[in-house]
Amino acid sequence: MASPASASSSSSSSLMWFRKGLRIHDNPALQHAAARACGPLYPVFVIDPRYMEPDRAAPSPGSSRAGVNRIRFLLESLADLDSGLRRLGSRLLVLKGEPGEVLIRCLEEWNVGRLCFEHDTEPYYQALDKRVKDFASAAGIETFSPVSHxxxxxxxxxxxxxxxxxxxxxxxxxxxxxxxxxxxxLSTTLASVPPVGDVGRCEIFEVPTLIELGYNETEQDEGAPFRGGxxxxxxxxxxxxxxxxxxxxxxxxxxxxxxxxxxxxxxxxxxxxxxxxxxxxxxxxxxxxxxxxxxxxxxxxxxxxxxxxxxxxxxxxxxTPNFDKMKGNRICKQIPWSDDEQLLAAWREARTGYPWIDAIMVQLHKWGWMHHLARHCVACFLTRGDLFVHWEKGRDVFERLLIDSDWAVNNGNWLWLSCSSFFYQYNRIYSPITFGKKYDPNGNYIRHFLPVLKDMPKEYIYEPWKAPLSIQTKAKCVIGRDYPNPVVSHDMASKECRRKLAEAYAVNQRLNGTVSDEDLKSLRRKLEEDQEKELRHTKQRR
The missing domain is CATH 1.25.40.80 (Serine Threonine Protein Phosphatase 5, Tetratricopeptide repeat)
Known part of the structure; x- marks a missing residue:
């Protein structure tokens, strides 16, 4: 990874391309660029509209791929990196556009002889890096891309x-x-960084603010209590x-x-x-x-x-090819998940009627972060625990809203928590009622993130639908009016999820993992028919 792509050209200019690795300490690519530079060093970050451009059609403030909390955290990190570089006699050059096109234009404009950047394993960056490396190799530009993330x-x-x-x-x-x-x-300090050279015709920006990127001031009100950098x-x-x-x-x-x-x-x-x-x-x-x-x-x-x-x-x-998908992913169980958009929306928008689940989702929206066990609870609830909605749908919500959203870790955890890979004990389900109560019997967490329930007695804070109407009225929270009824009955839904997963696991085992689209459709039909029969029997017993 870290060996030169070709012999170094006669140009003395170097370019340090920041993507992740937004730091000065233990940054082998930056250290190499600074130590080997005989001329100007251009530290570059490209604002990628794919991630940063506001999307007014998105379900919450942010771009189509990143919530406003993560964008703010990134901008704070870039501003801090710029300050660190300035202390060393340099600065961060911010450019805008499709990163591959921008980088190639900079390499040409500045007559760069050495390109340094941290190796990245994400498919998006693998493809992007290949484009840039191929250009560099053809142009006789040395590349240094060490593994340090x-x-x-x-x-x-x-x-x-x-x-x-x-x-x-x-x-x-x-x-x-x-x-x-x-x-x-490890080398954790740099004495200095060579100064930036003439930027020519390339348009350089300062690190932008959220407003300069096109976001509204109101979208800055409820940020995470963690500052980037x-x-x-x-x-x-x-x-x-x-x-x-x-x-x-x-x-x-x-x-x-x-x-x-x-x-x-x-x-x-x-x-x-x-x-x-x-x-x-x-x-x-x-x-x-x-x-x-x-x-x-x-x-x-x-x-x-x-x-x-x-x-x-x-x-x-x-x-693992297609690690972020069920289809075509050899390590992923093929399961006929539901595509119920209403249930997905209720989960995403904190309207499930289960206060523990909804409070966690409110924290996700407000902070862009929640404790890992809280993540486990809401992921289990969406998939194998209660709603039986496809893990890819939940993954997309986390990927967009978490400030620590990490392609490998996020996909890996959703595969794990949906019992699609790595972990297969699908009978072990996080209760949306008792799990949170074990840690917080008074419901302080719920009261903070769901203030509509702040006056609900602790006996009912995890199951407010069980409170008598007089108590709901006194707490100024009538269920069905001020806070939703549960979207499913946990006992019935979890039992149904276990049954569906048992059937899906049996099909995967019988077909040795080679489950076709037709096999999944057939299984989905069978599960739906079985569910209808169970509902009829339940009504008859009543």
């Missing part, structure tokens, strides 16, 4: 496994071992790691999904997603703490284990 190079892990990605966490750990770069300390990332990491006992004892399943004023995790995932924080530096800092304590938890539940989960999903995604 993850702890390991997914291609190396796959090669060690005979050309296939490991599909269990434990097999991944055995193959991965200790990262090769971990043998020596390397500075914020390093501060947050330092605060999280200052409590060595907490780091040593960290166990993922024991976090509280209802804690919101002080989340029960590091909330470093958005910074890792954008590369404001180096995952390698985070790994190194955790290992330094482990050396200082008598004992600590181990993967998969430890804090270090969470970073390794991230690499596990990156490797699985990189080695």
């Amino acid at each position: 993850t702890l390991y190079d997914p291609a190396d892990i796959i090669a060690r496994n005979g050309g296939k990605p490991p599909l269990s966490y434990q097999s991944f750990l055995k193959l991965a071992g200790k990262p090769s770069w971990a043998a020596s300390p 390397e500075t914020a990332a390093l501060t947050r990491m330092k605060e999280a790691l200052s409590n060595k006992a907490w780091v040593a004892d960290f166990e993922k399943p024991k976090g509280d999904p209802s804690a919101f004023y002080k989340p029960a995790t590091t909330v470093l995932s958005p910074y890792l997603k954008f590369g404001c924080l180096s995952s390698r530096y985070f790994y190194q800092c955790i290992q330094d703490i482990y050396k200082d304590v008598k004992k600590h938890t181990s993967p998969p539940v430890s804090l270090l284990g969470q970073l390794l989960w991230r690499d596990f999903f990156y490797t699985a995604a990189f080695g």
Whole structure:
């Protein structure tokens, strides 16, 4: 990945192309560009309209692919990167347009001899990078594209496994071992960066504001309480790691999904997603703490284990064609999910009538973030737990609204939580009533994110439809008027979901995973007929 694509040309100019990796510490591509530059260095970020252009038809503020919270976080990260570069004698050059076209135009205009950028495994960037690399190679431009967004190079892990990605966490750990770069300390500082040269005819912008991108001022009112950028990332990491006992004892399943004023995790995932924080530096800092304590938890539940989960999903995604789809995905169970747009909309818009589920979805809209167990609850509810809606539909909502939306991790988690891949115990369902109550019996989380229920007695806060009308009236929340009735009965819906998954699993096993469209249609018809028979029997028993 990091070897030159061709012999370096006689040009002395270098271009550092930022996409993720929005940081100065532990940035091998930037370090290489700065160290090897004999002339100007152009640090570039391209505003891609595919992700950044406002879409008024979208179901909530933002572009078609990104909610306004993530766009704001990215702009804050770019502004912080620009400040960091200015302290080193440079600045960030912001351009606008289709990234491949813009990059090629810059390479030509500035007579660039060396192009540096961080390797990316996402299909979109793989295709984009091939275009740019092919042009660079033909033009005699050296390219340097090191792997530094993850702890390991997914291609190396796959090669060690005979050309296939490991599909269990434990097999991944055995193959991965200790990262090769971990043998020596990382370079976390830069003394200086060569100045920017003449930009010629290329139109350069400052880091824009949301308003300058075309968003309304009102769309800035309910942002996440997390500020983007390397500075914020390093501060947050330092605060999280200052409590060595907490780091040593960290166990993922024991976090509280209802804690919101002080989340029960590091909330470093958005910074890792954008590369404001180096995952390698985070790994190194955790290992330094482990050396200082008598004992600590181990993967998969430890804090270090969470970073390794991230690499596990990156490797699985990189080695699996159509990883983000059910169809054509060899590791994904073929299941005849429902296409019920009304149920999907109720879930997406926090109108399911289950306060725990709806409060989580409101937090997603307002903050662009929620605790991982909260994500598990709403993903299970949408898919195999209650609504039986296709996991790809839920994935799309998360992909757009989460500030830490990460292609590999988001798709991997939806495959897992829908019991489509990796995890197959579909009988284990998160209750939309009792799970949240276990952590927050008073319903403080619900009261915060669903203020319409703030005066509901705690006996009914998770099941307000059970409250007598007099209590609903006193709480100023009449169910069916001020807050919706449940869209399904959890007991009946979860039973039906289990039955459908049992049938789908049996078909997948019988056909050895080669389930055709016709097989799925046939199974869907059978499930619908069985459901109608069950409804008739239920009515007759009554």
